[in-house]
Amino acid sequence: MPIYEYQCRECDHRFEILQRMGKGSQKLACPNCDRKTLDKQFSIFSGSVAGNVGSANADACGSGRFT
Ligand SMILES: [Zn+2]
Numbered sequence: 001m002p003i004y005e006y007q008c009r010e011c012d013h014r015f016e017i018l019q020r021m022g023k024g025s026q027k028l029a030c031p032n033c034d035r036k037t038l039d040k041q042f043s044i045f046s047g048s049v050a051g052n053v054g055s056a057n058a059d060a061c062g063s064g065r066f067t
Pocket of ligand 1: 009010035
């Protein structure tokens with residue numbers, strides 16, 4: 001399940017929410033100030049995985065496997 005990270009524009013409070021794809025984002029409000037001025041930002045998954053899937057994984061997995 002993907003984890004979404006939000007940052008509130010009013011109070012700069014940051015929080016993470018486990019959420020299904022495409023649902024529920026409209027009703028979210030900041031737990032700190034109860035505003036809905038939230039900036040949505042993908043955390044954890046997209047940042048680390050999307051970048052160098054090919055080279056990084058090939059090196060890490062490939063070298064040890066056939067020995
Ligand atoms: Zn807030």
